[in-house]
Amino acid sequence: MINLTHLTKRFGATVALDDVTFSVAPGTIVGFLGPNGAGKSTCLRSLVGLVRPDSGEATVNGMAYATLADPAHVVGALLSADSFHPGRTGRETLRLASITLGLPASRVDDALDEVGLTAAEGRRRVGTYSLGMRQRLGLAHALLGDPAALVLDEPANGLDPQGQRWLAGLLRSRAERGCAVLLSSHDLHEVSRLADRVVMVARGRVLADEPITAASSAELEEQYFTLTSGADRAA
Numbered sequence: 001m002i003n004l005t006h007l008t009k010r011f012g013a014t015v016a017l018d019d020v021t022f023s024v025a026p027g028t029i030v031g032f033l034g035p036n037g038a039g040k041s042t043c044l045r046s047l048v049g050l051v052r053p054d055s056g057e058a059t060v061n062g063m064a065y066a067t068l069a070d071p072a073h074v075v076g077a078l079l080s081a082d083s084f085h086p087g088r089t090g091r092e093t094l095r096l097a098s099i100t101l102g103l104p105a106s107r108v109d110d111a112l113d114e115v116g117l118t119a120a121e122g123r124r125r126v127g128t129y130s131l132g133m134r135q136r137l138g139l140a141h142a143l144l145g146d147p148a149a150l151v152l153d154e155p156a157n158g159l160d161p162q163g164q165r166w167l168a169g170l171l172r173s174r175a176e177r178g179c180a181v182l183l184s185s186h187d188l189h190e191v192s193r194l195a196d197r198v199v200m201v202a203r204g205r206v207l208a209d210e211p212i213t214a215a216s217s218a219e220l221e222e223q224y225f226t227l228t229s230g231a232d233r234a235a
């Protein structure tokens with residue numbers, strides 16, 4: 001279970017998060033929508049200890065990231081596909097992470113397999129990867145510990161339509177196995193197709209938190225523009 005409770009964060013004069021509260025139950029996919037600078041990444045980063053909130057809490061399974069004894073089994077994150085060293089191969093990248101996280105080497109092949117990177121692709125340097133391949137590697141990294149929760153910042157970015165369909169299947173199967181999935185996106189159609197719930201934010205505040213039904217899916221775009229109108233880009 002992912003919980004954000006009265007989360008507030010300022011960067012100097014900028015209020016990035018203003019009393020944000022919502023949760024992601026096990027077995028559900030929540031789409032996190034909002035204009036540029038709305039505070040989505042700050043929320044996601046607070047869940048993996050990269051942002052320290054001024055007040056409030058960001059927890060997974062009731063614990064703040066820094067207090068988790070075995071974080072890789074609790075939460076996996078994809079925050080940027082560009083964070084891997086370009087000179088290492090995909091396989092080396094995952095192997096290093098698996099050692100750091102105390103995971104068996106076999107998880108590397110499992111994770112590469114799950115994200116559809118072949119053995120030959122795993123032997124290539126990350127610097128030669130396409131954006132879609134880097135996204136897949138980032139997902140493999142997030143999945144290494146077979147975590148109870150996934151926190152994904154625009155995971156479909158750079159994936160072609162086949163890749164997007166594949167990602168939807170992967171996240172759905174993870175959710176069916178009980179994973180709580182929180183993913184930010186700028187693609188309203190992707191979120192309406194993929195998510196069980198949607199949380200909309202603008203200027204650091206939650207504007208909507210509701211289930212996606214067949215009816216609400218058709219109206220998502222209109223609702224988004226209505227709710228976020230006036231909340232001009234803050235970034």
Ligand SMILES: Nc1ncnc2c1ncn2[C@@H]1O[C@H](COP(=O)(O)OP(=O)(O)OP(=O)(O)O)[C@@H](O)[C@H]1O
Binds near residue numbers: 015042043
């Ligand atoms: N480290 C930082 N230092 C200063 N300001 C920051 C920092 N991180 C985020 N901000 C500011 O906090 C606000 C929220 O940013 P955030 O990246 O969380 O938004 P976002 O919804 O993820 O945007 P995008 O859709 O463009 O990725 C923005 O005004 C941003 O400029």
